[in-house]
Amino acid sequence: MHIDVITALLADLEAGFITWEQALKQVTALPTVWHTAEWKRQRDALIGTACAVCATTDGPFVLQHLTPSPHFKEVCQTVKQELRNQLLPQMEAQVTAADVAAHVGPGDERQACPTCASVSIRERKTMQPRYVCSRGEKGWHAFPYFDVPFTVRYYTKQKTTDHASAMEMAREFLVSVAMVAEVRKYDQAIQHEATLRSLRQTLVYRSLKDTATYCKKCAFKEDLPLIQRKIYAS
Numbered sequence: 001m002h003i004d005v006i007t008a009l010l011a012d013l014e015a016g017f018i019t020w021e022q023a024l025k026q027v028t029a030l031p032t033v034w035h036t037a038e039w040k041r042q043r044d045a046l047i048g049t050a051c052a053v054c055a056t057t058d059g060p061f062v063l064q065h066l067t068p069s070p071h072f073k074e075v076c077q078t079v080k081q082e083l084r085n086q087l088l089p090q091m092e093a094q095v096t097a098a099d100v101a102a103h104v105g106p107g108d109e110r111q112a113c114p115t116c117a118s119v120s121i122r123e124r125k126t127m128q129p130r131y132v133c134s135r136g137e138k139g140w141h142a143f144p145y146f147d148v149p150f151t152v153r154y155y156t157k158q159k160t161t162d163h164a165s166a167m168e169m170a171r172e173f174l175v176s177v178a179m180v181a182e183v184r185k186y187d188q189a190i191q192h193e194a195t196l197r198s199l200r201q202t203l204v205y206r207s208l209k210d211t212a213t214y215c216k217k218c219a220f221k222e223d224l225p226l227i228q229r230k231i232y233a234s
């Protein structure tokens with residue numbers, strides 16, 4: 001089952017004797033465990049005579065792994081998300097009010113509907129009143145026509161006339177930009193941590209310790225969300 005090989009690799013990786021790439025390469029080069037005779041023997045010895053979920057004694061039964069073993073990419077995503085959560089307060093503090101104000105800018109003067117302040121208005125060549133509000137035309141408000149437009153400030157990058165929401169959007173944007181740049185610095189550390197976790201998961205999986213006897217129906221029911229997630233992800 002190569003438990004000693006993987007345990008040794010994990011120790012070497014934890015100690016920094018090998019890189020995550022070397023560890024991962026060696027683990028993926030190992031023969032597929034569930035094809036080995038030893039695996040089949042151990043699994044058959046562990047399978048009981050009743051389902052742990054529905055208690056049926058009608059076989060056939062399978063040995064269900066109770067600890068999930070996500071794909072390496074999924075583990076990387078989890079590690080990355082944990083890092084983002086950890087870095088968020090720091091990134092938020094890094095983006096100053098002045099940065100946000102500079103990003104929003106003074107805005108452009110635009111002509112808008114006097115009823116709803118929307119900038120999607122158009123001027124009519126011959127008809128009176130001269131202007132029509134597109135929103136009003138679609139039924140957002142009564143009487144979409146007007147002669148004198150209302151002047152507003154339009155924040156182009158945020159596509160809004162509302163200063164407070166432009167500031168909020170700009171802050172979110174600048175924090176996300178800072179986050180992407182910061183997370184990139186941790187690329188190797190993320191893969192290292194994900195490899196450590198993957199090796200530990202592999203050991204649990206191969207040890208067949210965290211398992212239970214399931215009937216095929218219950219095993220299918222439990223695996224279904226996982227199968228659906230994999231189909232969705234592929």
Ligand SMILES: [Zn+2]
Nearest residue numbers: 051054215218
């Ligand atoms: Zn069952």
Ligand SMILES: [Zn+2]
Nearest residue numbers: 113116133136
């Ligand atoms: Zn309007």
